[in-house]
Amino acid sequence: MDDQTPRTDQVDRTGEPGEPGGYDPKALQEKWLPVWERLDPFRADDAVVDSGEREKKYALTMFPYPSGDLHMGHAEVTALHDVLARYWWQRGYEVLNPIGWDSFGLPAENAAIKRDEHPSTYTYANIETQAGSFRRYGLSFDWSRRLHTSDPEYYRWTQWLFLKLHERGLAYRKASPVNWCPNDQTVLANEQVVDGACERCGAIVTKRELTQWYFKVTDYAQRLLDDMAQLEGRWPERVLTLQRNWIGRSEGAHVEFDLHLADGSTRPVTVYTTRPDTLYGATFMVVAADAKLAAEICAPEQADALASYVEEVRKASDIDRLATDRPKTGVPLGITATNPVNGEQLPVWASDYVLADYGTGAVMAVPAHDQRDLDFAKAMGLPVRRVVDTGEDDPAESFVATTGAGTYVSSGPLDGLSDKAAGIQAVVDRLEADGRGTRAVNFRLRDWLLSRQRFWGAPIPIVHCAACGEVPVPESELPVVLPDLKGADLKPKGSSPLAAARDWVEVPCPRCGGPGERDTDTMDTFVDSAWYFLRYCSPGNTEMAFDPADLKRWGPVDMYVGGVEHAVLHLLYSRFFTKVLHDMDLLDFTEPFSAQLNQGVVINQGKKMSKSLGNGVNLGEQLDEFGVDAVRLTLVFAGPPEDNIDWADVSPSGSLRFLTRAWRLSGDVASAPGADVTTGDVALRRTTHKTLAEAATLVEGYRFNVMIARTMELVNATRKAIDSGCGPADPAVREAVEAVAVLLSLVAPYTAEEMWERLGHEATVGRAGWPTVDPALLVEESVTAVVQIQGKVKARLEVAPDVTDADLEAAAMADPAVVAAIGDRTVRKVIVRAPKLVNVVVG
RNA sequence: GCGCCCGUAGCCCAACGGCAGAGGCACCAGGUUUAGGUCCUGGCCAGUGAGAGUUCGAAUCUCUCCGGGCGCACCA
Numbered sequence: 059m060d061d062q063t064p065r066t067d068q069v070d071r072t073g074e075p076g077e078p079g080g081y082d083p084k085a086l087q088e089k090w091l092p093v094w095e096r097l098d099p100f101r102a103d104d105a106v107v108d109s110g111e112r113e114k115k116y117a118l119t120m121f122p123y124p125s126g127d128l129h130m131g132h133a134e135v136t137a138l139h140d141v142l143a144r145y146w147w148q149r150g151y152e153v154l155n156p157i158g159w160d161s162f163g164l165p166a167e168n169a170a171i172k173r174d175e176h177p178s179t180y181t182y183a184n185i186e187t188q189a190g191s192f193r194r195y196g197l198s199f200d201w202s203r204r205l206h207t208s209d210p211e212y213y214r215w216t217q218w219l220f221l222k223l224h225e226r227g228l229a230y231r232k233a234s235p236v237n238w239c240p241n242d243q244t245v246l247a248n249e250q251v252v253d254g255a256c257e258r259c260g261a262i263v264t265k266r267e268l269t270q271w272y273f274k275v276t277d278y279a280q281r282l283l284d285d286m287a288q289l290e291g292r293w294p295e296r297v298l299t300l301q302r303n304w305i306g307r308s309e310g311a312h313v314e315f316d317l318h319l320a321d322g323s324t325r326p327v328t329v330y331t332t333r334p335d336t337l338y339g340a341t342f343m344v345v346a347a348d349a350k351l352a353a354e355i356c357a358p359e360q361a362d363a364l365a366s367y368v369e370e371v372r373k374a375s376d377i378d379r380l381a382t383d384r385p386k387t388g389v390p391l392g393i394t395a396t397n398p399v400n401g402e403q404l405p406v407w408a409s410d411y412v413l414a415d416y417g418t419g420a421v422m423a424v425p426a427h428d429q430r431d432l433d434f435a436k437a438m439g440l441p442v443r444r445v446v447d448t449g450e451d452d453p454a455e456s457f458v459a460t461t462g463a464g465t466y467v468s469s470g471p472l473d474g475l476s477d478k479a480a481g482i483q484a485v486v487d488r489l490e491a492d493g494r495g496t497r498a499v500n501f502r503l504r505d506w507l508l509s510r511q512r513f514w515g516a517p518i519p520i521v522h523c524a525a526c527g528e529v530p531v532p533e534s535e536l537p538v539v540l541p542d543l544k545g546a547d548l549k550p551k552g553s554s555p556l557a558a559a560r561d562w563v564e565v566p567c568p569r570c571g572g573p574g575e576r577d578t579d580t581m582d583t584f585v586d587s588a589w590y591f592l593r594y595c596s597p598g599n600t601e602m603a604f605d606p607a608d609l610k611r612w613g614p615v616d617m618y619v620g621g622v623e624h625a626v627l628h629l630l631y632s633r634f635f636t637k638v639l640h641d642m643d644l645l646d647f648t649e650p651f652s653a654q655l656n657q658g659v660v661i662n663q664g665k666k667m668s669k670s671l672g673n674g675v676n677l678g679e680q681l682d683e684f685g686v687d688a689v690r691l692t693l694v695f696a697g698p699p700e701d702n703i704d705w706a707d708v709s710p711s712g713s714l715r716f717l718t719r720a721w722r723l724s725g726d727v728a729s730a731p732g733a734d735v736t737t738g739d740v741a742l743r744r745t746t747h748k749t750l751a752e753a754a755t756l757v758e759g760y761r762f763n764v765m766i767a768r769t770m771e772l773v774n775a776t777r778k779a780i781d782s783g784c785g786p787a788d789p790a791v792r793e794a795v796e797a798v799a800v801l802l803s804l805v806a807p808y809t810a811e812e813m814w815e816r817l818g819h820e821a822t823v824g825r826a827g828w829p830t831v832d833p834a835l836l837v838e839e840s841v842t843a844v845v846q847i848q849g850k851v852k853a854r855l856e857v858a859p860d861v862t863d864a865d866l867e868a869a870a871m872a873d874p875a876v877v878a879a880i881g882d883r884t885v886r887k888v889i890v891r892a893p894k895l896v897n898v899v900v901g
Numbered sequence: 902g903c904g905c906c907c908g909u910a911g912c913c914c915a916a917c918g919g920c921a922g923a924g925g926c927a928c929c930a931g932g933u934u935u936a937g938g939u940c941c942u943g944g945c946c947a948g949u950g951a952g953a954g955u956u957c958g959a960a961u962c963u964c965u966c967c968g969g970g971c972g973c974a975c976c977a
Contacts, residue, residue: 296971895920
């Protein structure tokens with residue numbers, strides 16, 4: 059452009075910190091943070107919702123674990139989350155956007171051992187550091203509801219919830235082989251074992267027979283599955299799939315076989331199968347080698363073989379067990395079982411390919427139609443009998459099991475049938491008539507093992523009494539506060555550190571007053587986080603965990619933003635707790651999180667950031683160099699929220715440049731606040747209103763990156779209008795820049811606030827409200843219609859937006875370029891899509 | 902092995918079945934400065950991984966293949 063560039067640029071054209079009049083992110087942060095602390099603009103007010111003045115929104119981001127300071131991951135998830143929370147405020151909702159800390163857990167305990175101090179020292183110091191960083195990061199949290207799961211005031215209610223589940227028979231103790239992490243010296247839930255290793259420390263997990271506390275999540279398996287219908291389309295598809303897989307429902311039948319033991323007695327055993335229709339093809343039976351059943355039914359002459367086999371199996375880690383190409387092993391138990399449909403005597407084997415804790419721990423083996431059974435049959439030289447002819451090669455020769463439907467053969471009354479459902483029905487009917495079986499549903503989901511042999515968690519509020527058994531600690535005595543242990547006291551020794559605190563352990567039985575001992579395990583930290591979103595609604599309530607009335611007001615969570623790494627554990631447990639509390643009439647909803655968004659991860663140069671690769675990006679340094687707003691903008695603009703962000707692909711300096719350009723606009727506006735905008739430049743006004751309308755749709759669709767692109771366009775258009783269009787005094791320019799400030803308030807709050815002030819407004823722009831969009835300005839004066847011949851563009855016409863199909867066709871056919879393009883060919887068909895397009899088909 | 906998702910300029914990413922490029926990064930040129938990791942203007946740049954089909958019209962729908970990512974994987 060030319061030299062009508064406004065004068066202010068002489069001073070403003072700088073991004074250098076410290077320069078007078080320049081855009082200085084650091085100065086803005088120092089200027090506005092105290093103002094916001096004073097105004098406290100994002101405190102969620104119960105009364106405002108209750109009066110009906112504003113509708114509620116509950117925006118939640120997965121609360122952090124207090125290890126060190128915040129990192130890029132925190133910066134990303136909170137920046138994305140804050141866009142939506144701030145948008146809701148601007149749109150006139152009363153938004154509950156709380157923050158807290160998941161502050162129990164192993165890292166603090168390990169740090170405490172290393173430094174010979176109490177875990178709380180490390181924990182609360184980190185929390186303060188992170189809280190300060192979050193504040194500087196300019197997030198719209200309601201700090202008044204802050205919680206820490208390691209506070210006695212919080213874990214008192216975690217213990218209360220445990221008691222409630224215990225009361226309802228949903229918390230129980232049982233002895234069973236459990237996952238044991240030799241490094242952390244504690245048991246782990248199934249969900250915490252990933253590929254045979256501890257998800258936290260990576261150590262290879264082994265098995266131990268221990269008596270542990272469980273939550274009966276399996277009672278809710280079907281509902282956990284069914285209620286996902288409510289979440290369809292509102293949760294990421296992959297999370298729903300993960301949950302579905304994890305619950306792992308299957309349909310089949312229980313079939314009872316008679317075992318003929320070595321002592322001549324008969325004993326029934328039930329197997330679970332999804333293919334009862336292949337019962338005639340069963341040629342042997344397999345029981346889990348490590349199940350009690352195997353030892354009980356084993357013939358005496360095989361007892362030694364079984365014992366040494368079990369020993370071998372126990373030694374094998376889960377890693378070995380996971381190798382799918384691993385050869386099948388096992389030992390015969392020296393007994394037979396009778397096939398209930400044809401009376402055949404089947405040899406019974408023990409093997410580790412059958413799992414003790416799934417189904418009944420015993421299977422009927424149909425090698426022809428199950429690859430695992432076939433592999434075993436091949437290894438042991440057992441017969442293979444095809445009973446379903448699928449047209450494929452006979453598995454007995456090909457060693458490829460056929461699992462599809464086909465025509466039944468060698469199956470007695472089933473022969474000739476070729477419908478799988480009918481086959482299953484026929485066999486089940488027969489079994490039911492004989493009292494030898496029934497239809498059954500099985501779940502892969504296991505009960506939630508919640509005991510941990512570690513210190514830094516909520517003690518399990520149970521007293522063990524020789525006379526009364528497991529006695530719940532009375533609610534009035536909660537919380538059961540952790541004893542004051544630290545440093546070396548906490549060293550893992552395979553049993554809970556709490557056991558060493560004898561004065562703490564030894565208490566009178568609450569029931570009989572006799573000598574009792576406290577349970578010395580603590581709860582899995584996933585128990586703490588399975589209900590924290592409820593506590594935010596009733597902060598500081600000393601009478602109850604949460605007030606149902608508060609949850610009626612705020613619940614359920616409207617948007618839950620966090621990482622996919624919690625797709626199974628945390629979300630499943632929270633869903634479970636919600637349903638239990640619903641059944642207790644404490645909640646009127648059955649799903650805690652109505653919608654969910656998973657952010658990607660921040661990587662660098664194509665790889666996960668790690669110390670060993672030396673490619674870590676330090677959040678603090680980025681914030682120092684580019685400022686909070688530029689870093690937040692970069693993270694939000696990088697791409698769709700769920701995509702990973704490669705820090706090498708993005709440009710915080712580019713973000714900083716954009717913010718500088720936006721900020722400079724606010725200094726150029728030369729009309730007074732409240733000027734009559736209707737007299738302003740219509741073209742710019744259209745852009746402004748169109749941008750606002752589109753931005754709203756984009757934010758609601760979580761397309762924050764595109765929303766920012768639109769804001770950039772508006773900034774560019776405004777710059778152009780000032781420099782070479784209507785000029786800085788046009789009220790349309792003010793309107794546009796105010797719109798920019800509001801749009802930027804979602805992602806760059808400091809810059810937006812400064813712009814707002816320069817525009818002559820009071821803080822805070824975060825609560826200024828979304829400008830009203832004038833629908834009249836969304837309609838274009840004219841649109842460009844394209845005319846295609848055979849789908850190729852040949853001409854463009856400027857037409858009214860409300861042009862009729864007939865008028866548009868007439869105009870198109872009259873256009874010289876079109877006439878020329880058609881030439882002497884015959885017009886076969888004309889497709890008209892007013893006002894955008896005409897397509898002429900010639901032939 | 903099974904299932905799901907994704908392939909658009911040098912890079913990150915847009916595009917109700919209707920003009921392939923909105924925005925940014927990088928790069929180049931010009932101007933302003935010439936103390937600039939400044940600012941302004943302009944430019945460069947793909948025919949949408951490959952092929953086939955449906956359609957008046959396909960980046961968009963369908964199928965096959967290639968490439969990448971994710972999930973599940975002895976759950977009977």
